[in-house]
Amino acid sequence: MGRILWLLGAGIVLFLVRIVLFKTGLIHMVKKWRRTIVDLFHVYQHYKVPEFNEVQENHLYRKVYTYLNSLSSIEDSDFTNLFTGKKSNEIVLRLDRNQVVGDEFLGARVCWTNGEDENGAKSFVLKIRIADKRRILGPYLQHIHTVADELEQRNTELKKLFINVKNKRWRSIPFNHPCTFDNIAMETDLKNKVKSDLESFLKGKQYYNRLGRVWKRSYLLYGPSGTGKSSFVAAMANFLDYDVYDVDLSKVADDSDLKMLLLQTRGKSVIVIEDLDRLAKSTAVSVSGILNFTDSILTSCAADERIMVFTMTGKENIDPAMLRPGRVDVHIHFPLCDFTAFKTLANSYLGVKEHKLFPQVEGIFQNGASLSPAEIGELMIANRSSPTRALKYVINALQRDGNVRRSFLENGSRRSEDASSEMSGPLCGGGGGGGGGSSPGVKEFRKLYGLLRIKSSRKSESYDAARD
Ligand SMILES: Nc1ncnc2c1ncn2[C@@H]1O[C@H](COP(=O)(O)OP(=O)(O)OP(=O)(O)O)[C@@H](O)[C@H]1O
Numbered sequence: 154m155g156r157i158l159w160l161l162g163a164g165i166v167l168f169l170v171r172i173v174l175f176k177t178g179l180i181h182m183v184k185k186w187r188r189t190i191v192d193l194f195h196v197y198q199h200y201k202v203p204e205f206n207e208v209q210e211n212h213l214y215r216k217v218y219t220y221l222n223s224l225s226s227i228e229d230s231d232f233t234n235l236f237t238g239k240k241s242n243e244i245v246l247r248l249d250r251n252q253v254v255g256d257e258f259l260g261a262r263v264c265w266t267n268g269e270d271e272n273g274a275k276s277f278v279l280k281i282r283i284a285d286k287r288r289i290l291g292p293y294l295q296h297i298h299t300v301a302d303e304l305e306q307r308n309t310e311l312k313k314l315f316i317n318v319k320n321k322r323w324r325s326i327p328f329n330h331p332c333t334f335d336n337i338a339m340e341t342d343l344k345n346k347v348k349s350d351l352e353s354f355l356k357g358k359q360y361y362n363r364l365g366r367v368w369k370r371s372y373l374l375y376g377p378s379g380t381g382k383s384s385f386v387a388a389m390a391n392f393l394d395y396d397v398y399d400v401d402l403s404k405v406a407d408d409s410d411l412k413m414l415l416l417q418t419r420g421k422s423v424i425v426i427e428d429l430d431r432l433a434k435s436t437a438v439s440v441s442g443i444l445n446f447t448d449s450i451l452t453s454c455a456a457d458e459r460i461m462v463f464t465m466t467g468k469e470n471i472d473p474a475m476l477r478p479g480r481v482d483v484h485i486h487f488p489l490c491d492f493t494a495f496k497t498l499a500n501s502y503l504g505v506k507e508h509k510l511f512p513q514v515e516g517i518f519q520n521g522a523s524l525s526p527a528e529i530g531e532l533m534i535a536n537r538s539s540p541t542r543a544l545k546y547v548i549n550a551l552q553r554d555g556n557v558r559r560s561f562l563e564n565g566s567r568r569s570e571d572a573s574s575e576m577s578g579p580l581c582g583g584g585g586g587g588g589g590g591s592s593p594g595v596k597e598f599r600k601l602y603g604l605l606r607i608k609s610s611r612k613s614e615s616y617d618a619a620r621d
């Protein structure tokens with residue numbers, strides 16, 4: 154009887170201890186102690202996965218990052234970061250600096266530490282029992298690869314914009330620029346050509362590989378300010394569903410920094426260098442350094458499936474080597490507004506397809522006045538509540554500034570003609586683009602390499618297809 158009572162008492166005590174441990178959370182502390190004690194009886198081996206190896210991004214680091222952040226054990230950590238996810242109501246967990254997270258694989262326990270040293274160099278450190286290493290290390294890393302690939306596949310709709318910061322590193326933010334080919338005012342013909350060019354690039358991996366070429370394509374966008382070059386880059390990225398790397402040359406110390414930045418870019422991305430003609434003069438990076446960007450030896454070290462885009466106001470000030478065939482595949486001119494582009498803008502900004510003031514606007518364009526789509530767009534946005542008022546503002550601006558612009562361009566054009574008798578035709582684009590004219594050097598180059606010009610009209614000036 155006494156024995157039964159004793160057993161009953163012991164059972165009740167155990168039950169109460171259990172309730173206390175679980176209700177108060179003391180159980181976690183007990184587990185931690187147990188683990189610390191067990192750890193004392195094992196020998197461990199550590200593996201470091203740095204974010205970068207010398208210059209290149211270590212892809213395993215990214216995979217481990219994706220994998221660890223998906224582990225449910227993060228939720229049990231003492232401390233972790235919370236961020237908003239893709240959707241506004243979604244919360245995601247992210248490892249904090251030096252946070253340790255445990256994982257189990259094939260019955261073995263491993264630990265990861267999210268390390269960062271005082272110089273900001275990041276790495277993950279895997280701690281694994283020597284006794285388990287031989288059995289699980291290989292399959293475990295393979296498992297991380299597979300899970301991370303699946304997760305990345307699911308997250309592909311989240312595009313990123315990378316900006317270079319100091320120390321030759323990229324930092325990214327979500328890229329959600331609203332610009333698409335649909336809302337860019339541009340000749341439909343030209344737009345379709347660019348789209349099909351991009352589509353055939355997307356499909357061309359095997360073709361490029363067979364030719365022994367790096368799978369990349371480069372574009373040169375040139376034209377006056379506010380004509381939509383940057384918007385076009387965003388539209389390209391949206392069309393391809395690619396990330397964007399925006400190279401800020403003023404933050405690049407020299408050519409070798411530029412190379413290192415390129416080597417860290419991932420595939421499926423658009424790499425942009427804006428305002429090349431302005432920046433090339435004022436930065437520490439040389440034209441030859443920029444040319445290396447398109448150089449096959451260098452690019453073959455980096456990821457495939459990349460689009461390079463250079464923007465500039467005019468081609469005259471640029472080194473002809475930059476325009477050499479095979480270096481920049483497609484040249485696209487962005488002219489000032491003409492009447493057709495104006496109508497596209499009126500439709501998208503004011504919702505107006507036809508208007509009694511249109512004939513007057515057309516007349517002004519026919520007289521040669523023009524403004525950039527950005528200037529016209531701004532006037533339309535500011536007066537969007539009244540299309541008639543908006544159009545009157547546009548007419549005033551065209552009559553006032555458009556003619557100033559035209560006379561400026563005419564003078565510029567005369568200067569160019571003085572400089573070389575070989576210079577032919579108007580400045581690129583019927584609207585009178587500021588930089589469309591080909592310099593004599595460029596012209597010679599075109600003749601020499603027999604570059605294909607798709608058309609010879611004004612439209613054609615917009616799309617020089619110097620294909621492979
Ligand atoms: N062709 C266009 N169609 C529609 N909107 C345009 C067009 N061109 C410019 N815009 C509008 O004008 C603004 C400026 O355009 P954007 O920055 O793309 O011009 P840009 O050519 O890159 O100019 P810059 O040479 O000064 O960098 C954007 O907000 C864009 O929406």
Ligand SMILES: [Mg+2]
Binds near residue numbers: 384
């Ligand atoms: Mg721009």
